[in-house]
Amino acid sequence: MKILVCITHVPDTTSRISFTDNNTRFDTNGVQFIIGPYDDYALARAVELKEKMGATVTVLNVGGAETEPTIRKALAIGADDAIRVNAEPTDSFFVASQIAEHAKGFDLVLMGRESIDYNGGVVHAMVGEMLGVPSFSPVMKLDIEGTAVKMAREIEGGKEYLEASLPLVAGCQEPIAEWKIPNMRGIMSAKTKPLKVVEPKAVDKNVVVQKFELPAPKGAVKMIPADQMTDLVNRLKTEAKVL
Amino acid sequence: MSVLVFLESADGKVRKTSLEAVSYAVALGKPVTAIALGAVNAEELALAGKYGASKVLHASDERLNQPLVKAYASVIGKAMQDENAELLILANSSLGTPVAAKVAVKTGAAFVSNVVELPDTSSGFSVKRSIYTGKAFARVELKSGKKVLTLRKNAAELKEAGGQAEVKPYAVSLSEADFNAKITSTEKATGEVLLPEAEIVVSGGRGMKGPEHWGKLEELAHVLHAGTGCSKPVSDMGWRPHHEHVGQTGVKVAPQLYIAIGISGAIQHLAGVNSSKCIVVINKDPEAPFFKAADYGVVGDAFDVLPRLTEAIKAAK
Ligand SMILES: Cc1cc2nc3c(=O)[nH]c(=O)nc-3n(C[C@H](O)[C@H](O)[C@H](O)COP(=O)(O)OP(=O)(O)OC[C@H]3O[C@@H](n4cnc5c(N)ncnc54)[C@H](O)[C@@H]3O)c2cc1C
Ligand SMILES: Nc1ncnc2c1ncn2[C@@H]1O[C@H](COP(=O)(O)O)[C@@H](O)[C@H]1O
Numbered sequence: 062m063k064i065l066v067c068i069t070h071v072p073d074t075t076s077r078i079s080f081t082d083n084n085t086r087f088d089t090n091g092v093q094f095i096i097g098p099y100d101d102y103a104l105a106r107a108v109e110l111k112e113k114m115g116a117t118v119t120v121l122n123v124g125g126a127e128t129e130p131t132i133r134k135a136l137a138i139g140a141d142d143a144i145r146v147n148a149e150p151t152d153s154f155f156v157a158s159q160i161a162e163h164a165k166g167f168d169l170v171l172m173g174r175e176s177i178d179y180n181g182g183v184v185h186a187m188v189g190e191m192l193g194v195p196s197f198s199p200v201m202k203l204d205i206e207g208t209a210v211k212m213a214r215e216i217e218g219g220k221e222y223l224e225a226s227l228p229l230v231a232g233c234q235e236p237i238a239e240w241k242i243p244n245m246r247g248i249m250s251a252k253t254k255p256l257k258v259v260e261p262k263a264v265d266k267n268v269v270v271q272k273f274e275l276p277a278p279k280g281a282v283k284m285i286p287a288d289q290m291t292d293l294v295n296r297l298k299t300e301a302k303v304l
Numbered sequence: 305m306s307v308l309v310f311l312e313s314a315d316g317k318v319r320k321t322s323l324e325a326v327s328y329a330v331a332l333g334k335p336v337t338a339i340a341l342g343a344v345n346a347e348e349l350a351l352a353g354k355y356g357a358s359k360v361l362h363a364s365d366e367r368l369n370q371p372l373v374k375a376y377a378s379v380i381g382k383a384m385q386d387e388n389a390e391l392l393i394l395a396n397s398s399l400g401t402p403v404a405a406k407v408a409v410k411t412g413a414a415f416v417s418n419v420v421e422l423p424d425t426s427s428g429f430s431v432k433r434s435i436y437t438g439k440a441f442a443r444v445e446l447k448s449g450k451k452v453l454t455l456r457k458n459a460a461e462l463k464e465a466g467g468q469a470e471v472k473p474y475a476v477s478l479s480e481a482d483f484n485a486k487i488t489s490t491e492k493a494t495g496e497v498l499l500p501e502a503e504i505v506v507s508g509g510r511g512m513k514g515p516e517h518w519g520k521l522e523e524l525a526h527v528l529h530a531g532t533g534c535s536k537p538v539s540d541m542g543w544r545p546h547h548e549h550v551g552q553t554g555v556k557v558a559p560q561l562y563i564a565i566g567i568s569g570a571i572q573h574l575a576g577v578n579s580s581k582c583i584v585v586i587n588k589d590p591e592a593p594f595f596k597a598a599d600y601g602v603v604g605d606a607f608d609v610l611p612r613l614t615e616a617i618k619a620a621k
Contacts (some may be wrong), residue, residue: 062549074552074572080438098553152444154408154415177552182396186373186405195374195484198402201546215547216306216398217314217500219492225485235553257508267414267448271430272566273443276578282585287604290616293584297521298620301582303504303561303597 062116062205062227064107065167066161067184068135069097069150070128070177080273087178087273096131099199100175103106103231105238106203107171108139114205117141119167123150123159129256137243143254150263152268153179155261157187162262164192168227169210174199174234188271195225198232306566308333308389309351310380311340311360312400318348320501321457323355327458329393330356331422337361341376342368346471353469356587361387361474362546371399378408383474384411384450392452397500404454413450420456420579437552437575446599454581457500457558497498499548504561505580507550509535509573511566511587511606515543517568520607521525521565524614527621533557535567551576563613566606569594586610594602 070080073093081088098102107118120135122128123146132143146159164170170192175182182198189196201220202213208227213220215234243251285293297304305355307329312319318340329336338352339361360541363379380403384392392407394400401417408415408582418434420441428570434456475604499505506525508518518532525532533611534547539549550557558579577583585598586609595601602609 072436074437075573076603078436080440083377132589153405153417157409178432178435180435182401183415184404186402187409190377190406196402197373197485199398214398216490218490218496218498218547219490220547221398221490222488223485224488260599267412267446268416269445269447271443271445273435274432274443276439276441278522279597280599282598282601284595284601287602288612290602290609290612291619293600293602293613294620296600297561297582297584301561301581304617304620 062099062114062169063167064110064116064258065164066104066107066118066120066135066140066174067170068100068104068120068122068131069173069178070094070122070124070131071097071178074098074177076161078275084274094131096135097173097176099175099232099234101232102235102237102239103171103173104135104138104140105241106233108241109238110205119144120159121146121163123148123261124154125149132256133251134243136254136256137242137247139247141254143256145258145260146254147262150179151270152183152266153187154268155264155266157184157191158264159261160184160188161191162185164188164257167217170230172230173231174232185230189230189251192230194228194230196230196232197223199226199234200231201237203231203233203237243286262300305390306335306337307391307393308384308387309336309338309357310392310394310400310403311338311344312395312397313340313342313344313348315342316345317347318344318351318461319395319397321397323351324457324460324462325393325395326352326355326357327463328422328455329420329490330463330465331460337387337389338469339363339380341379342371347387349471350469350608353467354464356465356467357469358467360469360471363474364475365476365478367478370487372487373399373406374483374484374572375478377403377410378478378482379476381407381410382476382562387394390450394454394455396456401454408452410447411450413452414446415449415452416444417448417454418456419453420459421479422460434579438578439575444449451578458579493545497529498533499531499533499555499557502559504530504563505533505557505559506530506565507533507535507567508538508565509567510537512538517607518544520610524563524617527614527617535573558604562595565610567594568592569597
């Protein structure tokens, strides 16, 4: 079985977000980058499947050269080889088009439920449509028997159990697998695993980011003594107007 | 030219977030057609008219009773063509978002998800979307004749327009290929307020000490008609179901009021709540980081403050 895992290279979840160049560019100053937390679940499940039933795991990232340490980390966790599509991931359609270009021939394409920078939550569905194969997200459980795939997907206020067959695309979230931490042997072997850099295919962009904005700063918190809950309720009614 | 809105439904009832999508579409000043799929109650279909849609298409084919993304995308993509709609609007959801993505690929439409407010049409067509898990926004321009948007909660105010819509049956032609998966069963929490739609959310963290204390929190939620949420460790430990976990890796909520009890306010938790209109934090530690993100703070023991707050709300009713 051939598994493709698509990973993002994103700011650590504790990062403060700011922009430069007149709010047109993300400020990477002092920011630590990680594999997207959901992509990490996808990768962990791929490695589990490889251990359980035998598979090759390829990771793919659409990004510039700066993402290579993140890709190497995925190789250290257990992927066999990697592809980097050398382009800035500007929008979901662009990224999905690049992924679809390389995803043919894979039995299973695993992604995260969403990227934590762009938060589209849509690349998996787009890739599924482009490849003409089913796609599901957010998948919390995924088991394979032959070509049959059994999944649990989170829906509003509950879960949906699904069956489909390979090939398919899944956007993953916990508790599909336990995050894996690379060990020494993994880190050493990752250095020599193949990482292929390819140029992007041309795509007409119909979505363009003009500028970024930060949310308006919060006003000061009003502290209410613990024995004044009637006062709090009054304020929620008349001051905040939310009750 | 018109705007098409997907009326998502569950158990025959139209989702409130879809009615918000109707309000969003109406605010653009173009004729609005809504489309509903599967079994939906007649009075629920009529709601679209009340919020300003001029026409409702109902594809009642039985095969659509199972909300399968592929089949839904086929029908809605076709309706977009039939209606000559330049714009398709859906609420962000586990069904709406992937349907939107597929329709966009099929029709070549420009697609933006996570839209938080009405578009700016002063020059071209641009929208504001949430990025970095609610920590920032991007203004994006859609440069195509056809467009698809999925909306975050509160992107538009729910507004009754007092109209009536003509409900028309919509015939579909579906093939085997549209059913590329089977939903074998669904598990749904019933009778509670759905977290992504809740106007008020009462959320508990590790400070609640254990699942046996959730009754107190649920009582407060009940008097407020609120949804219940929790922090990640709480769902990780199995005190509460996974779908209640709020934050960066969980549900992103945008209620009028978010009440956090015994939650420290880690940045990953805040990422899921910072679109709330008003935040109340109850924590026994005056240094808890959540107070910095709060509108109102109460320093105190949850087990003492919770019942007092519940009583005060009951008294105010
Ligand atoms: C990649 C990643 C993603 C994550 N995603 C999420 C996410 O989506 N959502 C999320 O919530 N977390 C997430 N986390 C975890 C997050 O970092 C915090 O660990 C978590 O939010 C803490 O939960 P908590 O506030 O319930 O617990 P704690 O941090 O233990 O805080 C408990 C709080 O309760 C207070 N308290 C204790 N007893 C009482 C009492 N009797 N009365 C009143 N107050 C009391 C304490 O003062 C304390 O502030 C993520 C972490 C990582 C690394
Ligand atoms: N630049 C990228 N390179 C590789 N995979 C990506 C990229 N962007 C998004 N993805 C994949 O698509 C998933 C959903 O992303 P999104 O639709 O942006 O929320 C992510 O979790 C990744 O698995």
